[in-house]
Amino acid sequence: MFTDLPLLSLLIWLPVLGGIAVLVNGDKNAWARPLSLLISVATLVLSIGLYTGFDSATHQMQFAEQASWISTFNINYALGIDGFSMPLIILTAFSTVLVVVAGWEVIKDRVSQYMAAFLIMEGLMIAVFASLDAILFYVFFEAMLIPLFLVIGIWGGPNRVYATIKFFLYTLFGSVFLLLALLYLHHVSGSFSILDFHAVSLTLQEQTYLFLAFLIAFAVKVPMWPVHTWLPDAHVEAPTGGSVILAAITLKIGGYGLIRFALPITPDASMALDWLLISLSLIAVVYIGFVALAQSDLKKLIAYSSIAHMGFVTLGLFVVFRIFVNTTDTSGAVLAVEGAMVQMISHGFIAAAMFLSVGVLYDRMHTREISAYGGVINTMPVFGGFAVFFAMANAGLPGTSGFVGEFMVILAAFQANFWFAFLAATTLILGAAYTLWMIKRVMFGEVANDDVAQLTDLNRREFWMLASLAIIVLVIGLWPAPLTDVMHSSVEHLLSQISQSKI
């Protein structure tokens, strides 16, 4: 039913134009919230069309659209999706609905601007995943910073200005090198099409510089150790919705960028430098795991846990080169890349759930200090159930989506090197330690103080918000096949691209 519509354009421009409409409507009437919900739900429904209409047998770009945009430089409005981008687009559409619902009662100041910022950001993020033209990609990639900058700066916590400027400059610093790399690739290939970039042959030296440029841009977004320091600040100061979008989507753009640009365009450099990426990923998993253990702020703890989990994504993507060295069988490499993708999607849902749970607590207590809580489950039993479930998922309990991705990557890592797998597997201990210890301190034990004693349990809005996430986390955990099926041909295509030298 969706086949004759320009579905991707609709998905991009419906939220952007809808956001502008919400902004123009302003706060003079009470339409801002319902209108935003309507737009975000409509976008989600449309995005389901991508799943139903998706042909998972091919790695070709689907739902392709092409129009001339800047004819002087042959820059096109070229859209299309494959198995990597499609799940991320649906994740984006879903997260935005959550954000709108999460901000429903909580945001009282400049509601229309808040909702509009997230709707516009939704469109821009979907566009990032759908762009097949390098400049188009870059435009959306950077444009996304503007609404997020404002969201953190206007509705954030006490130290919001520092956090948001740090966030903006950090990511801008990374992305300007991406721009240089794209311009250089255009210089070499004579086109701005990303698919043409995939085909261009480059010397190892060129590839190395390009790879480093991609790495700076996307490592900041992922974020990888040691360029992760903006994330805890941004997360702590951002309003709940901002944290959700940051964790669920913007981090994924880093991983997506590596898949779309770094691996297929510079495979030889990726192979030559895979030790760097693997080490950084393992440092993220182990060292950041310990750092998370030491946090006293709920959001900071989850932020660090995000960095550790994203370490699995980069590990899965770059461990494939070591697997290639060891065996000729590609099934291990497929497992690694699919594991990375599943980890991205799963982390999108779990991190969103964790930040929403913190939001639920923060809205009642106005503190994020772990020490201010204790025995919350006594006054909020339903919420306690959800929180424990999401914590288990975050710790990678089998049966939740958190387990699937991590397990796949660890299994694949075994085929590369025992020690990679060993270090990666420490997350099962560390992740469990920091998450469950936090849950123990916040949820269990005696009721800590009068504030906790007066807590009220979830209202209907919050219940459905968390319940929908819990269902998804459980479904992906028990039956990940629908997710891995759609990406399978794309993953194999990617592996065939990176196993061929471009020198």
Place this chain on the structure above:
Amino acid sequence: MTFEVLNMSLALPEMFMLAMACTILMVVAFLGKNSAKMAYVLSQLTLAVTAILIYQSFGDSGVTFDGTYIKDAFSDVLKLTICVINIAVLLYSTSYLKDRGLFKGEYYVLAIFSTLGMMIMVSAAHFLTIYLGLELMSLCMYAMVAMHRDSMISTEAAMKYFILGALASGMLLYGMSIIYGVTGNLEIAMVAQVIQAGSLDNTVLSFGLVFLVIGIGFKLGAVPFHMWLPDVYHGAPTAVTLFIATAPKIAAFAMTIRLLVDGLGDVQQHWQGMLIMLSVLSMIIGNVVAIAQANLKRMLAYSTISHIGFILLGILSGSQEGYAASMFYALVYSIMSLGAFGMIILMSRQGFEADNIDDYKGLSSRSPWYALMMLILMFSMAGIPPLVGFYAKLTVIKSIVDINLISVAIVAVMMSVIGAYYYLRIIKVMYFDKPIEQEELQAPTDMRVMISVNGLTVLALGVFPGSLLAVCASVFY
């Protein structure tokens, strides 16, 4: 002996403007004190009709007045932009001038003569025409800066501007005379021909070239010849700063292209190195020093210096694409700068100059629409997509990546990150800080419309930059 009939029609816009400038001068002289309103209307009419005349003659090209005047697509586009921008400048400045007792006919007379100077510069095919246009433009601007006679700071700025400007003109003239000595020609096309034929003394030619570049550097405000710029921007009444900061940059860009590309294009390898130094220094000094400014006009002055650095990038690439990119940058810069200074004027009231960054505190809760327009302008200047400033940076950086000057490109992108900081600071002040006063901004309708058109133009050109880029490209290739 045969007499050639001059093809005057090519210069019709300039001649019309000259006639009108004289008319306005007469009106002001005879009507005296009450002439301001009349002069304002006549000036706007002059600019509008001139713009229409230019637009109607689009596509005609030729050289006239004995090889001193050229009309081509390049001059048409730039002159049209200069006229349109100056219409906006005069529109913005009126209420500001009224509030400060500066609403006098002289302002408009000077503005129109100065515009005429710019148009002559853009259409110059001869070294002397360039000089003539440059002086006509500059002398009017010196006087405009000094218009606020009672203000110490304005007078100081005018003195500085005049002395340094005269020095720069001297340098330029000296460079021209040396090149005349080497090539035996003052006509730009002939100079290019003689150089192309070769067998010239390259040492002397380079010597002349150095002085030309110094003169150009002064007029553009490139480091190390930038010292006048912050003081003049800061000291001049904001309406005059607005005038100086917009259209004259387009004229100076045209002068650079005429001299370096049309005239000395064949010795590009000689001037490329000099321009690289000017450009890199401008980007670094402009962006770094701008961070330390508490005064918005001063900050924008340093930001201008850094933008000049970016404009030079395209020119130094020596490619047709690079020139087109620089032209695009110059046009875009003048539109953005028009909006930014227009915003300062909008914020200012009688007896109050809104030129401190702190004056913008909490603007978004006082007047969300104006804050949004300023946000668009600032993000555009910082080069963040989807605003037009991004494409300006994109195209000039692309042109130097294409000639493999990657190191310069790296400096450029690093500087644009540093530059983003001080633009973000304005946005931070407007959006994240609490307002000092609560009441909404009051502004006349024409200004409200103008600032909205200005901001939305920046956004619209950002979403659809194709047509303007195509226009710039069509001028060069």
